[in-house]
Amino acid sequence: MAIPNYWRSIPQRYRYEAAKCTGCGKIFFPPRIVCDECASRSFETINLSRYGKIVTFTVIRIAPSQFVDQAPYPIGIVELNDGIKICTQIADCNPDDLKIGMPVRLEFRKISQDGTPGIIQYGYKAVPVK
């Protein structure tokens, strides 16, 4: 990923910053500048809950080159307690033990390395809550 793009998204990747519509309360992650529910253009910044549950998942066995050294890895859609859904890898688990509905929390992790000259990219991964 290009460095300006990575830098722009640090508030989301590191701190789960989302935009909450001051008109209707709908939450957007990543933030938007117009609400698709009430057309309001006024938002406040909130931090998303780090806890949620698995809505669906798969195990990536044939991975893109940046992720080959991690394969096979589980990845899923997690619904956080605020109702926001995100796509995230699920770490520190045996894929065979994962189930839809399982509680997870988000942790700050290395996501990938952008080739030899590129930056190390960080962000969130879900971890099952024991």
Next chain:
Amino acid sequence: MRDVAIIGVGMNKWGELWKQSIHEIFVEAALEAIDDAGVDHIDSMYVGCMSGGLFNGQEHLASVLADYLGVASIPAARVESACASGGLAVKCGILDVMSGASDIVLVGGVEKMTDVSGDAATFALATAADQEYEVYQGVTFPGLYAMMAHAHMHKYGTTSAQLAAVAVKNHANGSKNPLAQFPQLITVDDVLNSVMIADPLHILDCSPITDGAAAAVICSLETTKRIDKKPIVKFTGFGHATASIALHSRSDLTTLTATTEAGNRAFKMAGRTPADIDVIEVHDCFTIAELMVLESLRFFEPGQAGPATEAGLTQIDGKIPVNASGGLKSKGHPVGATGVAQIIEITKQLRGEAGDRQVKNARIGMTQNMGGSGGSTVTHIMEVI
């Protein structure tokens, strides 16, 4: 507004066409369509191509292709909606004829995917997903459809064998299509024993990487009176809709809202319902996609497309024949060309020219062409006059 007919179709044998450039592949299909139509000129051209830039390092494609086709000077546009680019080109051509701006229009699609490595092709295709919040995390296209499949199985009890039945049926149909990339017959066990790509999708649940082009000539219905071509096939409806490209932003992971919307718009325009459709080509980029599309268009109730496929209802001689051409699965999936190839198959079916895969008494056909994991869909309904 004017009625629009389809008077010529052309498509090459799809596959790994290392000896041919993107220009040659497209021009071959376009010339065949022009010859089939029997016209001496075209007024304008629309070409669907997802990523000439990433696959071939070539943008500005509409002018390149018009030049190589020998028609430079006409207005030509390349349109992009990921894997729905071809369907979108057809829709743009219809609007051009309807408006009266053009009378005879070439609509085509092309993708030359084997000029780059498998990894580069995977990257190019993944640009149809949300780069920042899906691809960044390590998801792949099979991974996105695998997550839909898992959610569908969890909600409705859909099985891997039902998914496999889609692939088996489409390869059986493709074995009767001389232009198909993978005409081989396969069994449910072949699918279930093939290598796992992203659970629960095996490699035989996935459509392939393909080079290919498809083209059609469309014109106003008045113009067909000057052309000796029977039977005449006319567009009676089309629909186009968008949805979030990020799968995780959708409220229900087991349905495709853009497909439902685009379907409803086409049904309404044509004054038809799913029960009226004799033959349909749908976007089976993965086996689960065919099931979800059939449910989203309401050919089957939610959760019922899997059992229906297993029971043979979507075979060529079934209640609603689906992907008689072999679909993306067997025919191949050069992404920009797919939507146009669907139109070609329905044209052949309605003209009664589909050979061994002919659906009996096909008079009303439909196509559904989808971008990405469902972020865009274009539908068409076509009928014999």
